Amino acid sequence: MVTIREVAKESGFSSTTVSIVLNNAPLSRYIPETTKKKIERAAKKLGYRPNLFARTLRNQRTHTVGVMVFDMTDPYCTPILRGIENTLYQASFLPILTDVHNERSRFERYLEMLLDRKVEALIIVANWLFVDIDVLGDLEKNNVPTAMIGREPHTRSIGSVMVDNEQGTQMAIQHLFALGHRQIAFLRGPKHITDTAPRWKGVQDFAKKNGLEIDRKLVLDLPESRDPLSPFDAGYKLTMELLETKRPFSALMAFDDMTAFGAIRALTRAGIKVPEQCSVVGFDDIAHSRYLTPGLTTVRQPMPEMGAMAVSLVSEGISAVQEKRKITLNHRKLSPELIVRESTAAVV
Amino acid sequence: MVTIREVAKESGFSSTTVSIVLNNAPLSRYIPETTKKKIERAAKKLGYRPNLFARTLRNQRTHTVGVMVFDMTDPYCTPILRGIENTLYQASFLPILTDVHNERSRFERYLEMLLDRKVEALIIVANWLFVDIDVLGDLEKNNVPTAMIGREPHTRSIGSVMVDNEQGTQMAIQHLFALGHRQIAFLRGPKHITDTAPRWKGVQDFAKKNGLEIDRKLVLDLPESRDPLSPFDAGYKLTMELLETKRPFSALMAFDDMTAFGAIRALTRAGIKVPEQCSVVGFDDIAHSRYLTPGLTTVRQPMPEMGAMAVSLVSEGISAVQEKRKITLNHRKLSPELIVRESTAAVV
DNA sequence: TGCAGGTATTAAAACGTTTTACATTCCTGA
DNA sequence: TCAGGAATGTAAAACGTTTTAATACCTGCA
The missing domain is CATH 3.40.50.2300 (Response regulator)
Known part of the structure; x- marks a missing residue:
C-alpha cells in the first residue's frame, strides 16, 4: 500500500502539503497551481489511495450510515432500501445494511456493531415490527441522528417517515x-x-x-x-x-x-x-x-420516496452534528396512491 | 469516548497489559487471574469499547465482507442475501452490501469503496448479469478472496457457487x-x-x-x-x-x-x-x-444454501490470507429441487 | 526602516490501538 | 552461588492520516 509519505517523497513536498492539496483543504488556497499539479501527478502515478481508517481515526468521519431492517425477506422493504441506497450514493455515503430478523438480540448486536463502526446516522426500517419499543428507546442515548420508516417513534429526538x-x-x-x-x-x-x-x-x-x-x-x-x-x-x-x-x-x-x-x-x-x-x-x-x-x-x-426522505432527514442531522448544533429531526407523512388493476370491478 | 489508556489508569496497569488481557492475546497466558479480573472490571465499569479504526489501522483486520449484488429488486437475490448474512453473523463478520444497479460505473465505484474499506473478502451475486465480463476480470488483481454466486467465472482465482x-x-x-x-x-x-x-x-x-x-x-x-x-x-x-x-x-x-x-x-x-x-x-x-x-x-x-456456501468458500480464503498461504477457491454446484404446486396437471 | 499581512511550506502532535523488545523479579537446578 | 528460564509487566514504536502552530519569504505601505 502506498502512503501519503511516499507521495510526498515522489512529489518533493511534505506530507502536510500533500494532504492539504489532495483534500482541497482551506489552506490549499495558498498553494500555487504548479505545486498542486505536481502533487496530483505524483499521487496518480503511484496510485495513492488514502487509508480510510487512519483518516477516520484522525477526523472522526466515516461517511457511512447504518440501516437496520427488521426483516429483509419482507418484499415491502426492498424498494425502501433502494430509495435509501440511491440517495446515499449521490452523497457519497455508504449504507451499512443489517437485517435484524425481528429478534431483539440481533437488534442489539447489530446496533452495537454499527455504533462501533461509528456510522454517522441511523435509519431504521420498522416494517412488521415485533421488537418491543423500549429497545428503540435506547436509540436516544447515542447521539447519532436517527430516522424511522414506517412507525411513529415515541420520542421526539428521532425522525420518522410514514405513509398516511x-x-x-x-x-x-x-x-x-x-x-x-x-x-x-x-x-x-x-x-x-x-x-x-x-x-x-x-x-x-x-x-x-x-x-x-x-x-x-x-x-x-x-x-x-x-x-x-x-x-x-x-x-x-x-x-x-x-x-x-x-x-x-x-x-x-x-x-x-x-x-x-x-x-x-x-x-x-x-x-x-x-x-x-x-x-x-x-x-x-x-x-x-x-x-x-x-x-x-x-x-x-411510495417506498423509494420514503427511503429518500429518511436520508434527507438524517442528512440534516449529520450537518447539525458537524456544526455542533443541536439535532432536531422532523416527522413526515407521505401520501399513498390508489393503483387500480384487475382485482376490483363494479358490483353486478 | 473512553480509551484504553483510561482503562489502564483506572485499573492501575499499563495499556499494554490491558490490551493483552482484553484481546486474550497469547501473552495473556502469563497474566494472573487477579490482574485480569481487575482489568475487566475497570473496562466494564467505564464502558470501554475499543476504537475499531485504531485497531484496524494497527492490525489490518476489519471483520467485514463486501457483498455486491447486481440488482436488489430481483426477488431471486433476497434469500441469497439472507443466507450470506446469516452465515457471516455467526462468524462475527459484518456484510457490507452494495447494489450495483447493473451499471458498470456503479460496479466500479462500489468496488473501489469496498476495497478502500478493506473488506477481507468479496461475494458477488451475479444475478441477471449485464455488466461485461472484463470488469469482473479486474477482481483478480486485488488479492481479496472472491466468490461469485450464479455465474461461472472465467478465471481460476475466483470461487463460484452455482445451481445445477x-x-x-x-x-x-x-x-x-x-x-x-x-x-x-x-x-x-x-x-x-x-x-x-x-x-x-x-x-x-x-x-x-x-x-x-x-x-x-x-x-x-x-x-x-x-x-x-x-x-x-x-x-x-x-x-x-x-x-x-x-x-x-x-x-x-x-x-x-x-x-x-x-x-x-x-x-x-x-x-x-x-x-x-x-x-x-x-x-x-x-x-x-x-x-x-x-x-x-x-x-x-437452494438460495440460502448458496449464500452460505459462498461464505464458506471465502472464509477459507480469509484464513489463507491470514496464514500467508496462497489462496485457492473452489467451485461448487448445488442441486435444485422440484417443487410441485398447482400450475401443473396431467394432460387430459 | 520597520512592520503588517499575504503566500508557501512544513515539523510535530494527535487520533487509539497492537506489538516488539526489553526490564524486573522469582524460581529452579546445578 | 549462579545461570538461565519462567512469570509479570511496561515503554515506545508503529499504523497513516489531518491539523495546529510555526517558519520564512515577499510585498507594500507608513
Missing part, C-alpha cells in the same frame, strides 16, 4: 364504494402492528361520512405473528371462515397485499371468481401485486 | 413428461444470460433420451434486457405470440418464474385455464411463486 394510512384506506374504500359495493368484508391487521389502527380509522371515517354500514360479522382480525409473510396463510384462513358463515359480501378489503393474496386463493378455491364475483383490494403495492393474475388493486406506499 | 441448471430443467421436463405432456412450448432465456444454455441443454438431453419431440415452432427466446423483472412482460408477449400461431401445446416451460407469471397472465387472458388446459412450470422458486394462485410448480434453487 388513514388516507390510504379511505382511497381504497372510496374506490369500492364508487363501484357499488355495500357489503364489504374486512381483514384487519394484527393489533400489535401500528398501521392497523389508522387504517381502520380511515375505513370508519369514510363509512360514517357516507352512510356505509359495516357489518361487524364481516370484520376479522389477523393474528399476531412475527413473520411478515404470515398474512398470506392468515388471509386464506380468515377468508375461508368468512365464506363458511354464508354471510354475503361482494368485496373484501385486506390489511395488506399478502393478506389479499391469501384471500384471493381462498376465494378461488371456493369457486368464487375475482373480480367478477368478489372484488379484492390490498395495501402496500409490493412488487408481487403487479405480477399476480389478476393484477391486484391496491394502495401504493 | 441442467439437472433442474431435466427435473422439470421429466415432471411434465410423466404427466403425459408431449406438446410442450418453451420460453428460453435471453442469450446473454449464462443460465440460458445449460437449462436448454437439460431439456434437449431429456428429450433425446426419452424420444420426446421438440417442435421448434414452439420454442421462443426472451429478448435481452438489463431488468430482472422484464421477463414478465416478455413472457406475456411471447405466450400471446405462441397462441396466435394456433399450434397446440398442453404445457409451457418458462425460463424462470417471472416469465412463467407472464405466461400465466397471457393464458388466462386468452381464456385458457391453468393448469386444467395448460400446465406451466417455472425456474427459481422466488418468494412470489408460492403466493400466486394457482401456486407455481417450479425448480427451486
